[in-house]
Amino acid sequence: MATDLTLMAQALSRVLGWTYFLCWSLSFYPQPILNWRRRSTRGFGIDFPTLNVLGFAAYTLSTGAMLFSPTIRAQYAYRYPSAPESTVRVNDFVFALHAAIVCIIIYTQFWVWGFEVGKDQKISRTSLGIFWGNLLGVAVIVFLVLTRGKDGGNDPSGWAWIDTIYALGYVKLVVTIVKYIPQAWINYKRKSTVGWSIDTILLDISGGILSNLQLFIDSALGGDWTGITGNPVKFGLGNVSILFDVIFLIQHYALYRNATKVIEIQARDERDGEHRPLLEDGRSSGSSNDSQV
Template sequence: MASWNSVSLEVTYEVLGWFAFIVWSISFYPQVILNFRRKSVVGLNFDFVLLNLTKHSSYLIYNSSLYFSSAIQKQYFQKYGYDQMIPVAKNDVAFSIHAVLLTAIALFQIAIYERGSQKLSKICIGIVSIVWLTAAVCFFVALSNHSWLWLLNVFNSIQVLMTTIKYIPQVSMNFLRKSTDGWSIGNILLDFSGGIANYGQMVVQSVDQDSWVNFYGNIGKVLLSLVSVFFDIIFIIQHYVLYPDKKSSKLVTTTEDEDQIREHLNRPSDESPSENV
């Protein structure tokens, strides 16, 4: 296994990694706190939460397996070379564990708080069911010939797919409502910062090793950063440019605001936002 050539780059790598871990981890709290204070999840798209849980669960399986399993690491080195470094850091594993827990809490809030007419779409339920069924089939295929690195790449592909589509329901919902009420912009700003830091961390490692295997050897992490940043920019534009008069000035929305949101969501002529995904 390769070692660092530059102490300064190694320190920079660790700083960027833990910065990404901190801001990404904190990014889950604004939405959870907003839900708690409002005692409502109106404005938070349920499809986004379920797809996000599937995404982070897959990412946790990938990160923890590649970081802790010597057998999988051996297969990685055989494929990419023993002079390469494992593209998963401690902060990646820590972030994944934290992300699964906080997303599960958000899903629990959906079950207990006021949600108006919002519900999970059949499309989302179908996607998640197919994804986990496919993962189960791939597990038994990998079990027969111990192709564990291939299986991890399947989970990596799942998390990339979920990252790509998970934001679409919330973007669509904001567009239909012409509002970002109930959707925390604090989550987005922190997520944006973490994505940039995560990408920078990979660049630092590649510069030190004078190799870009770090990128195509962990394409999931690359796409995770790029896709997240892309959608974060869309949310920022929606919140500050497209619907500035519709956003809440405080974390706790007023009763009048809540009534207006529910009235809009309950109109017979309107489709449920989650069904439009």
């Protein structure tokens, strides 16, 4: 009976894993599609895709190492002897790789697609500081592994290469914590979510809930909750995403639900003004003067 329940739990874990993978992967498409349909990135902060590129590049490297590097897998088993198998799954790596590629494409919509980009759509100094600060932090860990690690970083009892992998994972966690803040602030200042796809949020919150469920099941199957402490990034990603998704849902459906049409009209008027020929007023005023004469 216990074996049957274990098999069912393992199957459920795989289903949850690939379902959250689909939800989170699909969540990347509504925003670029919305930008493409509007031929504009207005209402969509550039901080978000900039930090996303860094975060998912780091997450791809960390999950890939946890899955495919014998050295990292052995060091993980040494650090967590009661649960020597990491809770990182293939769907985590595939999701991270796919997300990194799509985020790069989204980032290019601000530069090479010819879309309308607002003059104020520039990455903030805070986001730039976070971007380079994270890279510096990883470089410091690599330096410590090389200079203070035993056996060239291959001995997990001291500074080891797995610490670099953890650092990359924490880069993704830090990025996830901060990347939503500029967009939430933009929505607050504009008193609207126009330009920010709510479909992205609905898929994202679904993926976060399913990701946490899979992590709990995997930890229960391992008989040790260090499956969560040994994979804090995955646990943190799901919960931070859910928190901000709730904020965006409140903004969209409660706080600013009546502001959508007003912002759309204002944006249309701004575009019409920007694209109106400069000589149009001169011609119309000239014709008016002629008629008066």
